[in-house]
Amino acid sequence: MLIIVYVAIVLVLFKVLRIKPTAYIIAALIVAGVFMIGGVVVVWTQSAPITDKMVTSQYVVQLVPYVKGQVKAIHAEANQRVKKGDLLLEIDPAPYQYTVNQVGAQLAASKANVVQAEAALATAKTAIPNAQAILAKAKAADELAKTQEQIALNIQRVDKAAISQLNVAKAAQERQEADAAVQQAEAGLAQAQASAQQAAAALLTAQSNVPAIEAQLDDARFNLAQCKMMAPGDGYVTNWQVQIGTMLVPLPLAPAGTFVNVSGTAVAAVFPQNWLSNVEPGDDVEMVLNPYPGRLFLGKVDYVIPATGGGQFAPTGTIPNAAKIGSDGLYAVRINFSDDAVARKLSIGSGGSAAIYTQKGKATHVISKVTIRMKKWLLYVIPTVEKPAS
Structure with a gap:
């Protein structure tokens, strides 16, 4: 022109x-x-850069099971849209249900032990006041016996008769029996207190077992729930690698399939680095996708990826060869579609063209607008052939 x-x-x-x-x-x-x-041309490339190197991208998740087991049922068809949380497949839950039942029985027994220990502690604590009352009664009887013995001795000093001697002997015997009763009551009180301490220790032990078994039960229930593989988002499963009866193991090298998440469809477009000096997040974008001739898609710049693989060096024992160091001078730009509903319907890996309209040199934007619209209609007659990367 x-x-x-x-x-x-x-x-x-x-x-x-x-x-x-x-x-x-x-x-x-x-x-x-x-x-x-x-x-x-200089103002145009700096103000409204356009590229034919772009592709629609979506997040892909490898469907790796958390637990191992045989596939019991497959609910999702390959390449059929599902919603987040929909059931994809089931692993035979029988072994994990057995574990849940076993640990649940252990938890019930542990809680019963706690109830039993609480009852034993309550009984032991009840025995302490009884032992204290018996001890108090025995001490009172002992004091009375000592008093009576002293009275008998005083009488004997005044009256040397045989009856006085008998009274003294009887009082001494009663005092000895009262002393023995006090010792026995003290021993009973000490035993009651020791039993209460033992019951309290047994209760603490029983109570400490409950959280550990509850944690085991939660883990067993979690493993049981993982027998059902759910969709991690809106999308579809492709490349199913399983059939009913297939043995799955929780290894990333052996996924059950690949899940394409369509809720985050974006565009990766590549531009020369010197064309992106004026590009800012939020700039308007117009796109043409090869599978959709005659349609114009709108979007916004998300961010410019300020890095390129040419500057990445793998950690090896070889010194980088200076002759092989270089860059293709391109940066990638992430572009989000303005209409999420439209983005979710697009196929992954679609090529096309994209034009970014910056806030500079708006008079030259018309060049990219005309160009992108020409590309939109030319897709009806000109086949799209992907150029190999240089």
Whole structure:
């Protein structure tokens, strides 16, 4: 278009206005043409860059089971849309159900032990007041026996009769029996207190077992729930690798299939690095996708990925070869579709063209707008052939 305009100007000057061509005029027109076409192209590429290197991308999840077992049922058909949380397949839950039942029985027994230990502690604590009452009664009886013995001794000093001696002997015997009763009551109280301490320790032990078994039961229930593989998002399963009876193991090298998440469809477009100096997140984008001729898709710049694989060096024992160091001078730009409903219906890996409209040089945006619309209609007649990467 620019060349046609330039040629038209030259024809008007020499054919219509009949200006005599001289060396100075020809040189001036050449310089003016270079600046006119080159300047517009420079402003255009910096203000509304356009590229044919783009592809629609979606997150892909490898369906690796958390537990091992045989596939019992497959509920999702390959390449059929499912919603987040829909059941994809089931692993035979019988072994994990057995574990849940076993640990559940252990938990019930542990809780019963706690109830039994609480009852034993309550009984032991009840025996302590009884033992204390018996001890108090025995001490009172002992004091009475000592008093009676002292009275008998006082009487014997006054009256040396045989009856006094008998009373003294009887009082001494009663005092000895009272002392023995006190010792026995003290021993009973100590035993009751020791039994209470043992019951309290047994209760603590029983109570400490319950959380551990509850944790085991939660783990067993979690493993049982993992026998049902759910869809991690809205999308579809492709590349099913299982049939009913297939043995699955929780290894990333042996996935059951591949899940394509369509809820996060975006575009990765590649531009020369020097064309992205004015590109900012939020800039408007127009896109044409090869599988959809005649349609124009709108989007926004998410971010520019300021890195390229050319600058990445793998940790090896070999010194990087300077002759092989270099870059293709391209940066990738992530673009989000403006309409999420449209984005979810697009296929992954679709190529096409994208034009970014920055806040600079808006007068040149029309060039990219015309170009992208021409590409949209040309898709009906011109086949798209992917160019191999250089």
